Amino acid sequence: MSTRPAPAHRSPPAWPSGTAPRGFAALAAAGAAVLAVALGAAHYMEEHGHVVTGMGNQVVWGLPHVFALFLIVASSGALNVASVGSVFGEAAYKRRAPVSALLALALLAGGLMVLVLDLGRPERLVVAATHYNFRSIFAWNMILYNGFLAILVAYLWTNLERRFVPLSTPVGILAFVWRIVLTTGTGSIFGFLVSRQGYASGLVAPLFIAMSLAWGLAVFLLVQGALARWHDAPVPEAFRLRLRRLLGVFVATVAYLTAVLHLTNLYWAKQAAFERFILVDGAPYAWLFWAGWAGVGTAVPLVIAFHPRLAGPRATTIAALAVIAGAFAQLYVFIVGAQAFPLEIFPGYATSSAFRDGAVAPYVPSLPEALLGLGGIALAYLIVLAGARLFDVVPRGIDAPAADGGG
Amino acid sequence: MNPVDTSRRAFLGGTAAFAGVALAPGILLYEYAAAKAPGEAVSSAVRWGMLVDTTRCASGCTACVDACHSEHGVPKPARPTDAQWIRKVELKDLRTGAVRSAPVMCQHCAEPPCVDVCPTGASFKRADGIVLVDRHTCIGCRYCMMACPYKARSFVHEPTAGQKTDTPRGKGCVESCNLCVHRVDRGGTPACVEACADAGHRAIVFGDLNDPASEIAQRVRAATTTQLRADLRTDNGVRYLGL
Amino acid sequence: MRVIAAGLLAFVLAGVAWAGSRAPVLDAPRGEKCVEDAATMRRSHMDFLRHQRDETVHRGIRGARHSLAGCVECHANAKDGAVLGSPSHFCQGCHAYAAVKLDCFECHASRTRAAQAGRPARSP
Numbered sequence: 001m002s003t004r005p006a007p008a009h010r011s012p013p014a015w016p017s018g019t020a021p022r023g024f025a026a027l028a029a030a031g032a033a034v035l036a037v038a039l040g041a042a043h044y045m046e047e048h049g050h051v052v053t054g055m056g057n058q059v060v061w062g063l064p065h066v067f068a069l070f071l072i073v074a075s076s077g078a079l080n081v082a083s084v085g086s087v088f089g090e091a092a093y094k095r096r097a098p099v100s101a102l103l104a105l106a107l108l109a110g111g112l113m114v115l116v117l118d119l120g121r122p123e124r125l126v127v128a129a130t131h132y133n134f135r136s137i138f139a140w141n142m143i144l145y146n147g148f149l150a151i152l153v154a155y156l157w158t159n160l161e162r163r164f165v166p167l168s169t170p171v172g173i174l175a176f177v178w179r180i181v182l183t184t185g186t187g188s189i190f191g192f193l194v195s196r197q198g199y200a201s202g203l204v205a206p207l208f209i210a211m212s213l214a215w216g217l218a219v220f221l222l223v224q225g226a227l228a229r230w231h232d233a234p235v236p237e238a239f240r241l242r243l244r245r246l247l248g249v250f251v252a253t254v255a256y257l258t259a260v261l262h263l264t265n266l267y268w269a270k271q272a273a274f275e276r277f278i279l280v281d282g283a284p285y286a287w288l289f290w291a292g293w294a295g296v297g298t299a300v301p302l303v304i305a306f307h308p309r310l311a312g313p314r315a316t317t318i319a320a321l322a323v324i325a326g327a328f329a330q331l332y333v334f335i336v337g338a339q340a341f342p343l344e345i346f347p348g349y350a351t352s353s354a355f356r357d358g359a360v361a362p363y364v365p366s367l368p369e370a371l372l373g374l375g376g377i378a379l380a381y382l383i384v385l386a387g388a389r390l391f392d393v394v395p396r397g398i399d400a401p402a403a404d405g406g407g
Numbered sequence: 408m409n410p411v412d413t414s415r416r417a418f419l420g421g422t423a424a425f426a427g428v429a430l431a432p433g434i435l436l437y438e439y440a441a442a443k444a445p446g447e448a449v450s451s452a453v454r455w456g457m458l459v460d461t462t463r464c465a466s467g468c469t470a471c472v473d474a475c476h477s478e479h480g481v482p483k484p485a486r487p488t489d490a491q492w493i494r495k496v497e498l499k500d501l502r503t504g505a506v507r508s509a510p511v512m513c514q515h516c517a518e519p520p521c522v523d524v525c526p527t528g529a530s531f532k533r534a535d536g537i538v539l540v541d542r543h544t545c546i547g548c549r550y551c552m553m554a555c556p557y558k559a560r561s562f563v564h565e566p567t568a569g570q571k572t573d574t575p576r577g578k579g580c581v582e583s584c585n586l587c588v589h590r591v592d593r594g595g596t597p598a599c600v601e602a603c604a605d606a607g608h609r610a611i612v613f614g615d616l617n618d619p620a621s622e623i624a625q626r627v628r629a630a631t632t633t634q635l636r637a638d639l640r641t642d643n644g645v646r647y648l649g650l
Numbered sequence: 651m652r653v654i655a656a657g658l659l660a661f662v663l664a665g666v667a668w669a670g671s672r673a674p675v676l677d678a679p680r681g682e683k684c685v686e687d688a689a690t691m692r693r694s695h696m697d698f699l700r701h702q703r704d705e706t707v708h709r710g711i712r713g714a715r716h717s718l719a720g721c722v723e724c725h726a727n728a729k730d731g732a733v734l735g736s737p738s739h740f741c742q743g744c745h746a747y748a749a750v751k752l753d754c755f756e757c758h759a760s761r762t763r764a765a766q767a768g769r770p771a772r773s774p
């Protein structure tokens with residue numbers, strides 16, 4: 001990022017004359033417009049307070065957190081292709097390491113932006129950066145996120161500047177380890193909330209790792225496809241098919257862990273009422289869980305990934321989109337559903353109060369929240385767009401071992 | 408560090424003694440000794456707590472809630488976004504059908520989850536066991552609200568007006584029952600406790616759990632009391648009787 | 651740092667002297683003297699307050715010499731009991747003149763206890 005693109009490139013030069021992708025200005029303007037609207041929405045929320053959102057004193061984290069969590073978790077998974085390249089030395093993956101790292105960086109930046117702009121006091125970011133409570137997993141995550149951003153920049157640099165290419169493998173391994181820790185940390189934000197029925201499980205952290213692999217790969221597939229069209233550099237069929245199968249495996253892993261999580265919860269009598277709420281009669285949540293996550297987010301991509309007749313690029317794109325849609329449904333149930341369900345403060349008693357004790361909390365996201373969330377996606381999009389324009393990150397031509405830049 | 412205004416101290420001491428007389432006649436002397444002077448730092452020799460006697464708490468009575476919110480300049484709560492420092496919960500035993508009523512506020516946990524999770528350290532526990540939010544460093548992330556097992560915390564969702572001198576509060580920060588720390592620091596008693604006594608119920612006892620001679624310590628010794636969600640081992644400073 | 655601060659201060663003071671005629675006319679305080687001399691207060695009141703805020707919030711020290719509530723009690727307008735509200739109100743007037751953002755009162759009470767209780771704003 002801090003290097004000037006032109007002289008530092010590995011061969012071939014960035015844009016052989018006449019091949020520079022078109023329409024950059026228009027594409028960037030579209031993203032910038034969405035981002036501007038999102039910043040406006042955040043400003044509106046800050047001026048008026050969170051009363052203009054759907055969040056309240058029971059559902060305290062809402063749609064912005066769904067977006068932020070998606071972006072942050074997907075960020076770590078988006079690095080997977082680079083990891084396979086660096087850690088396992090697979091040439092086809094290694095060639096795509098720069099796209100993978102750029103995407104991870106963009107998603108993380110987008111997620112953090114949403115998280116920060118949703119704070120009650122976003123202007124106190126300096127306070128957050130200078131006062132650390134080291135018992136707080138949240139504070140640790142701040143360090144993990146910033147460290148990850150720095151490692152990703154370093155990794156991109158080692159990949160793009162020829163002098164440093166030999167370093168790209170160790171830096172890639174560091175990034176790989178860091179992102180596993182980071183996703184565990186993100187999952188632990190919830191895993192530590194023992195008082196909430198929905199989160200008190202040791203399975204939350206591994207589930208987050210599986211989700212990051214699936215979601216990150218889905219986003220990677222979409223971005224790879226889009227960049228390929230933009231640059232007129234088709235993705236080799238064999239590579240896409242490998243990723244498609246991998247996506248199926250990841251989605252199946254998420255499904256397995258999610259099933260185990262809910263089944264173990266059902267086993268504990270204490271959690272039965274909560275499970276009933278999420279899986280059977282909690283108004284939008286049960287529906288989102290079955291139709292959104294299980295149907296669209298799991299069944300559809302699984303069928304596409306393993307059905308021999310659905311191997312075309314379009315089907316792969318649909319599978320990736322379905323995984324992302326399912327991810328939002330799953331996160332919404334996980335974050336909002338778990339808060340909407342009343343806390344059990346007096347076990348053995350039916351409770352009621354003017355503060356909705358014992359009652360399910362309503363939550364209807366408001367427009368500013370949704371716009372802020374979309375802003376995170378817009379920022380990620382802009383970063384990928386600009387990165388792909390400035391640096392030579394999109395592999396062109398046939399994958400051949402000889403074409404690989406190094407180590 | 409600086410000379411305390413003695414006339415004022417004497418005046419406040421007087422109020423404290425008066426409150427002590429009104430609430431716990433037998434043990435006035437000791438309570439007075441436990442209270443610190445306003446200019447003195449809090450000490451961990453003291454652990455403030457409250458005992459809620461649900462057998463005395465009247466269903467439908469909201470004297471404690473009203474007193475709390477007017478003491479702290481918190482507007483009367485109506486919407487889910489309004490701050491609520493204390494609330495009355497009506498309880499019905501699912502097996503016996505027995506009904507109870509009890510105020511619920513910050514439980515002033517000895518092991519407070521809100522403090523553990525707060526990224527900036529804005530949530531903290533004072534030496535004397537009172538859990539507070541330092542609004543100067545709260546960034547409004549609401550992680551503490553996610554962590555609190557009792558829904559004791561509120562986020563200020565709107566710009567505020569009409570604040571009280573002793574209770575600064577503003578948009579974008581989290582707040583909760585502070586055990587009327589401004590009164591306690593001057594030797595007084597929380598507003599809810601006073602209001603409950605004034606309403607004739609005397610269902611809330613305030614005092615130093617560490618002081619074996621205090622009314623609260625004696626009563627906690629004499630009868631079985633409950634800490635809400637004791638399974639979470641937060642070791643609450645607020646105890647309930649008759650649940 | 652020190653040098654820069656001193657330079658800035660000199661600059662500001664020179665400006666103040668020059669603009670003397672336009673200096674704000676502020677509400678007269680109650681009592682004879684402040685907790686520190688005026689020059690010290692002008693320069694360091696924020697440091698005193700910041701130090702005191704931690705003492706009060708974390709260690710429960712009340713009624714101390716450098717408490718913000720104390721500032722308000724003495725410097726409030728005699729009629730409405732406030733330190734904000736017009737260019738002659740003490741805190742607002744000076745901060746507007748010095749062009750320094752004043753955000754204490756987003757959270758802290760800007761009126762005396764008496765004014766909050768609806769009693770005459772301030773004893774003379």
Ligand code: SF4
Nearest residue numbers: 513514516519521555
């Ligand atoms: S009751 Fe809630 S807010 Fe109060 S100390 Fe315990 S966790 Fe913190």
Ligand code: SF4
Nearest residue numbers: 525545546548549551
């Ligand atoms: S909202 Fe404030 S007090 Fe609560 S965890 Fe965040 S920074 Fe700490």
